[in-house]
Amino acid sequence: MESQIIRPGHLTAHQTAHILGITLGGVRALVHRGELSRSGGSPRQPWYKIEDVSALDANRRNGKAA
Template sequence: MESHTIRPGHLTAHQTAHLLGITLGAVRLLVHRGQLTHSGGTPRQPRYAVADVAALDAKRRTRTAA
């Protein structure tokens, strides 16, 4: 049985949405568009690498600041 413990350096979909200030649906849309990729978890409970989320957040912030 798979452990539900999140590995260090990974975020849940809820945490990712909260950090980016978007909804869970928007997180799924980012994945669908190829702007964010799963780095673990299951299809129903994906995990995202903190570094990937931080890079996406920085990219989105520079786009809105420009």
Template sequence: MESQIIRPGHLTAHQTARVLGISLDGVRKAVQRGQLARSGGTERQPWYPAEQVAALAAKKHARSVA
């Protein structure tokens, strides 16, 4: 799944799920909630901006610590 060539600064759905500690379904739900936006790829293999994923991961971590 991760074999496609991806632009620098972007993550695949699998990488995004791994960084956020959620499932692929969780990634889809984050997109539906407007917490995450696709930035390229294809319908079946979307990319997400690494900066946005990192910000969401930091926000998630801050909520779990608080």
């Protein structure tokens, strides 16, 4: 597996899943439903903006999202 250097201000799918308390499949489902957008990386190793993940986490904790 080729390692990529992630851009500042971004998270890997694994980091995103950990922060949100979901599985990688859950992260893929959020992307599929349009609740989270990829912001870089590759199709197999996507990155997500920290701001987007933080906002989604806050909304989920406040009961505003699934």
